[in-house]
């Protein structure tokens with residue numbers, strides 16, 4: 001067990017093997033079908049929801065995810081490209097060009113969205129279902145489409161008031177049946193909540 005934990009968190013060494021694992025991030029809901037590639041390069045806050053079939057493809061320098069972030073199902077976040085511009089090979093060479101992805105507190109990312117390398121999604125933003133986010137998203141903006149564009153904003157005053165009063169959903173409470181909880185082998189944090 002110790003060996004396993006060291007392997008996952010101890011070495012800052014990249015591996016291309018996707019890791020499909022529930023419960024890697026205590027205090028967060030990670031669906032059993034979520035794919036976390038190189039979780040040692042993913043920094044995640046608490047009370048986040050990683051939905052079914054959502055893929056977080058991390059490479060150095062990694063991705064930073066805040067608190068209370070909701071990734072719906074089938075979301076993809078990727079932080080690296082391949083070098084094709086100065087490549088002597090096709091379609092690209094072996095150099096990875098990684099750009100950090102940052103996702104702020106209380107962000108909601110709708111189903112089937114794709115977040116591309118270098119994107120910073122500021123706190124309170126919402127990414128509509130099926131969006132492809134190529135550029136950074138300001139605080140409380142709601143973006144939609146491919147490429148994603150701002151369609152409107154949350155009520156920022158209300159948002160700030162909810163933050164001030166710490167009014168957050170509890171991802172372990174929301175619609176979770178006991179069966180899901182058992183199936184996902186949640187961490188001990190959960191057993192207090194059942």
Ligand SMILES: CC(C)(COP(=O)(O)OP(=O)(O)OC[C@H]1O[C@@H](n2cnc3c(N)ncnc32)[C@H](O)[C@@H]1OP(=O)(O)O)[C@@H](O)C(=O)NCCC(=O)NCCS
Nearest residue numbers: 071072073109110111126127128129130131142144145151
């Ligand atoms: C982002 C979202 C919450 C906005 O909902 P809303 O406040 O009711 O937004 P509206 O329906 O008023 O849409 C505002 C505009 O954005 C457009 N829009 C909304 N969602 C869009 C989408 N997914 N893709 C493209 N455009 C979209 C609307 O057509 C509308 O455009 P218009 O002003 O030209 O008519 C909702 O569209 C969404 O995508 N929710 C995510 C659903 C999901 O993934 N659920 C999984 C469970 S976590």
